[in-house]
Amino acid sequence: MQTQGYAVRVGAVLIASIALIGYLFSFFGHSLAPKTYLLNVVFNDVSGVIKGSKVQMVGVDIGQVTAINLKSDRVHVDLTLEIKQKYKIPAGSDFVISTGSLLGTEAVVNVVPPTGAERSALDIPEGATDLHGTRALDLQSTMTSANKLLDQLTVTTAKAQEILEKSSALATDPKLQAHLRQSVANVDQATANGVALTHKLDALITQDNEMLQGMLGETQRTSRVALGNITDTTAQIKYTTTENREKINEIVGNLRDTTAAVEGITSQANDLLSKGGVSKNLSEIVANLNVTTQKLAQMTTDFQKVAGDQSLQGDLRETVHNVRETSEQTTILVQRLNKILGVKGKNATVVAAPGVGAVIVAPGGAPKAPQVDSIPVILPRVDLEVNTREKRFRSDIDAFVPFGASNTFAQVGVYDFTEANRLNLQLGQVIGKHGGSDYRLGLHASKLGVGGDIGLGRGVSLSADYYDPNHARLDTRGTLMLNPNLGLLFGLDDVTHHTGAVVGVELRR
Template sequence: MKLSTEAKVGAVTIVGLFLLAYMIVHLGGFSFSDKGYPVTVTFNQVSGLKEGNIVRYAGVEVGRVQEVAVVPEGVKVHLLINPGVKIPQGAQFTIGTDGLLGEKFINILPPATNSGFLSPGAHVRGEDPQGLDQLIATADRVLLDIQALVKSLNEVLGDEKVKGAMKEALLNAREITNHLNELSASMARMAKNSEGDIQDTVRNLRTMSGSLRDVAARVDRLMTEVDNNGRTAKDLRETIENLKTTSARVEKMAASLEGVVTDPETARNLKETLRNAREASEKANRMLGKVNSVKAEAGIEMLYDTDNHKYRSSADVRIQTSPRDFAVIGVSDIGDGSKTNFQVGRGESLAGRAGVIDGKAGIGLDAKLGQQLRLSLDAYDPNDVRVKLRTQYQVAPDTFIVGQVDGVNKSADTSTSVGVRTTF
């Protein structure tokens, strides 16, 4: 069959209309049946959101806006979510814009944790969008704050006094830099010129160590002579034990005669002998116990007086008669107006002393701070009270660093000494 020209034109027109209708329906998102499930979102304001706008979940298109309705509590937006898409509970519903002036859309942000999914017909609360008006208002406030800041800076920097102060500060900084350069040069010259003094100090330290060794040798000989290589303590123990044994024998003899003697005077003498023997035995026991618990520690030290530029040596013996009782015997400033020290004290971590300090009556206080540090405070000479402060820090089992300040209460006579102490 042969079609006429009019028929051909009509057929082409009908096909074109069908294609146009298909494109309109397909590209415009029209649907003749609602597929999916509804979700209702309530906003305070929607910033121009309209029916047919896209719904996106994490940037992926998942539905469209079916209806935008004004209600007393704000604006309700009815969404149609595509079948098979599950929106987690706790997801955030916001309104976004494609570009600066593009079309609005609903943006769904997934929650941090998933505790289930929204059921069909669920109602959720959306977050209000930050519109362009709010952005402009915020920018206006920021600009006003910047203008106020600039005005304040102009008022401050425009003041002639401030300008003068800034100029003076710059000039002073330049002068300080010049002074620092001069100081660096002076220190370099000082270091170069003091090289000889440093060598002298090293030689003095070597001499000091030699003197300390000699003093140690002399004290060692003194202690050996006094102790007689341990014989003195041994003899003392033997004497006390003999006294104890003799007292016991006398007591036994007197007891054996007590039933035989009939003379009243002899009986009284015998009872007195028994009492004296018993007392002597008890005293011997106490003395023997004390002798067995006696401990002695000798120490020597060499100090350098930084104010008077001279060396001082001292030696002492600390006798510990019990865990809390002790006595200190020694000599300070050996060979340079030697001064006697003899004190008795009581205490452990915090101990008090009383007796002779540097040849004068006085009292002292010792405090142990930890295992290594010891502080001492002495007050002596009642006629012209002087206060001495001393610190001692242990650096080795028998070696200590010593710092001492004499005449703390007399600024004109204050002297500071540092040195080394060793015990044995």
């Protein structure tokens, strides 16, 4: 009986001890276990990932995969990641599935934090479910891409072989070889013609400048004589201002205006000799001389009226004679300058170039509506431009040679000078009420074509050339002249096929 009681006590103590140990294990085991939090990341492909796969960040194990679930769309997979509490993942991090080798084993979920300016001070919140991941390149995906690339390479090789066969057939074609030899001969001939034309243009321009310099020197001398005569006349008029003072004062005022006009002519001539700009300055001089001639003619008439006074006849006879002499000398000077500019009639005309129009200065100096009365002997033009599509520089040299007063001209030049050296040779006709437009027909870039120019005023013009009947091509240009010798160039090359924007500068003389 005593033994049985002892056994009962031992059993009770044993049961209590087991219960106590279980309680302690449950209590302390829960508190000692590492704390974690969960994240849900969606992937398109999780091949190689299993439950328990590692989660690493910059090579450090920070957790594991606890669940893999196929989403309802049967396209995406949801991975549940258990992350240790002590590791916080920066916001904006990438989740990438990678393998330890090309064979696709040991899949690991790598967390790639952002760097530099993309790094955020915030962390991904615990329990986040709106995260998305990608898969790194492995052997299988590499082989798939390689197979596609090989298929494309096979097709490309076949096409290249076909092109080579066709090119070989063309290269051995006797007709093609004959055409190529003829084309090379044409280019050589065009180059030689262009060089000869350039030499002739240089000689002509030099000769023209020498003639203008001589005429301007004579203009200065004549102006000085006229100025001296007018000064003497002014002194005589002031001496005889006893009677008819009002009429004589008016005459003296006209003489002062005339003196200022002649001084302006002398100043313009000096500026022309030192700075150039022959056409523009000469047109201004002609206008001022026309004004001077009119004023002198009017003064002669006034003097004749005043001379009816018997008390002034003797003094004014000599004055009228001097005024007439000055008027005749000035008229001769105007006629000589008009001859230099090729002007017929009463209007002084300066033509800038086909497509730009003319500026007419009538007697009295007031500009009239533009029209084309005559054109200077030669108008050289150089275009320096860059095709932004082909990234290629090109220079064109042209000269416009008019045919008298019939409003027709010839364009002669070299397209793509020093490179292709193609010939420009066209006949043109100025059209329009004010002569601001023209059309052309002939060879452009050694190809048969037509072209046209439209002047919009204020130094702005538009041009177009349609040429090469076998491979029709359209080139367009716009020009904004900054001054008589320099302008900005813009347009489009080969509008009908491979359009390329063109920018550059245009030089005129």
